[in-house]
Amino acid sequence: MAKIIVITSGKGGVGKTTSSASISTGLALKGNKTVVIDFDVGLRNLDLIMNCERRVVYDFVNVINGEATLNQALIKDKQTDNLFILPASQTRDKEALSKEGVEQVLNELAETFDYIICDSPAGIEHGAQMALYFADEAIIVTNPEVSSVRDSDRILGILQSKSRRAELALDPVKEHLLLTRYSPERVENGEMLAVEDVKEILAIKLLGVIPESKAVLTSSNSGVPVIHDQQTDAGKAYDDAVERLMGRERPHRFLTAQKKGFFKRMFKGSATA
Amino acid sequence: MSFLDYFKSSKKNTASIARERLQIIVAHERGQREQPDYMPQLQQEILDVIRRYVAVDQDQVQVQLDKNDDCSVLELNVTLPE
Ligand SMILES: Nc1ncnc2c1ncn2[C@@H]1O[C@H](COP(=O)(O)OP(=O)(O)OP(=O)(O)O)[C@@H](O)[C@H]1O
Numbered sequence: 001m002a003k004i005i006v007i008t009s010g011k012g013g014v015g016k017t018t019s020s021a022s023i024s025t026g027l028a029l030k031g032n033k034t035v036v037i038d039f040d041v042g043l044r045n046l047d048l049i050m051n052c053e054r055r056v057v058y059d060f061v062n063v064i065n066g067e068a069t070l071n072q073a074l075i076k077d078k079q080t081d082n083l084f085i086l087p088a089s090q091t092r093d094k095e096a097l098s099k100e101g102v103e104q105v106l107n108e109l110a111e112t113f114d115y116i117i118c119d120s121p122a123g124i125e126h127g128a129q130m131a132l133y134f135a136d137e138a139i140i141v142t143n144p145e146v147s148s149v150r151d152s153d154r155i156l157g158i159l160q161s162k163s164r165r166a167e168l169a170l171d172p173v174k175e176h177l178l179l180t181r182y183s184p185e186r187v188e189n190g191e192m193l194a195v196e197d198v199k200e201i202l203a204i205k206l207l208g209v210i211p212e213s214k215a216v217l218t219s220s221n222s223g224v225p226v227i228h229d230q231q232t233d234a235g236k237a238y239d240d241a242v243e244r245l246m247g248r249e250r251p252h253r254f255l256t257a258q259k260k261g262f263f264k265r266m267f268k269g270s271a272t273a
Numbered sequence: 274m275s276f277l278d279y280f281k282s283s284k285k286n287t288a289s290i291a292r293e294r295l296q297i298i299v300a301h302e303r304g305q306r307e308q309p310d311y312m313p314q315l316q317q318e319i320l321d322v323i324r325r326y327v328a329v330d331q332d333q334v335q336v337q338l339d340k341n342d343d344c345s346v347l348e349l350n351v352t353l354p355e
Pocket residue numbers: 009011012013014015016017018019040120121122180181182210211212213214216217220234
């Protein structure tokens with residue numbers, strides 16, 4: 001049985017595409033046949049993050065409209081076995097994704113894949129609703145910041161009322177919190193919401209905490225999802241999150257600030273006091 | 274309190290302000306979500322009726338529907354001016 005997982009947030013720019021790339025790569029690296037779908041119709045960014053932008057011929061909307069077969073549109077990832085990408089269309093028609101069309105494509109994918117990862121666009125409108133409608137599980141990407149947390153709660157409301165599982169009164173969509181761009185130093189200084197705060201406010205299970213990391217930018221520069229670099233904290237944190245998604249226990253790491261030298265802290269303290 | 278804690282606490286802890294604001298707004302918005310679609314209009318009409326008798330502000334009338342297992346309670350809270 002294929003599992004459909006949406007990566008969503010409400011708020012834009014919090015790390016959905018970054019997370020979609022690393023999580024789908026991680027699932028594939030661990031032997032799961034995985035496809036990642038870019039639902040961000042009009043923009044299309046996942047192909048760049050996954051370094052396949054020059055191999056896009058057909059896209060999601062072409063498949064829905066019958067202009068291409070799924071096999072023609074799917075791009076096989078060159079870096080990772082078991083991984084395929086279905087790119088977004090750059091059409092300006094935001095309504096191009098119909099519920100029936102999306103369902104048909106997902107059903108066809110479900111015949112061959114173990115995991116179907118849906119990279120949602122920002123917002124709570126049509127595109128975001130299409131990305132989450134058929135989901136079995138949802139990863140709510142949240143930054144430790146007021147507007148992101150509030151928007152995450154709104155997306156949770158939509159999952160609980162407007163998803164297929166909600167409408168058909170099936171088991172609810174399984175919700176996971178992925179807190180990204182986390183700075184333990186700033187949390188310890190009282191400048192940033194702590195992971196416990198966000199967990200308590202949203203009241204959902206914590207899948208992982210991805211630290212704010214320079215490696216995320218360098219990895220997107222070169223189109224290599226950060227999970228490939230297991231030397232980096234972000235890469236390791238995504239790997240832990242994927243393990244948990246597959247049902248394994250992993251302790252949470254990178255939640256506390258690295259100890260700075262006494263003089264550095266003194267200097268910082270007196271400069272800002 | 275150690276010397277270093279002194280520097281930390283002299284800065285305002287904005288994270289705890291954020292947490293409190295979020296707790297309030299999220300609880301409020303969840304309450305709204307669970308309300309039937311007619312609630313905003315019901316609230317407006319109740320407000321209009323009250324205003325025929327006393328001058329009250331929009332935010333001085335709170336209407337809320339609480340669902341229990343076997344019944345729902347419509348709670349009306351009006352703060353009258355002194
Ligand atoms: N852990 C992190 N550390 C540092 N930068 C990050 C981290 N995660 C994401 N970013 C950066 O944040 C920006 C937005 O990331 P991304 O494109 O993944 O967000 P998004 O939620 O998909 O955005 P959109 O809503 O536009 O689709 C990018 O520049 C990315 O490099």
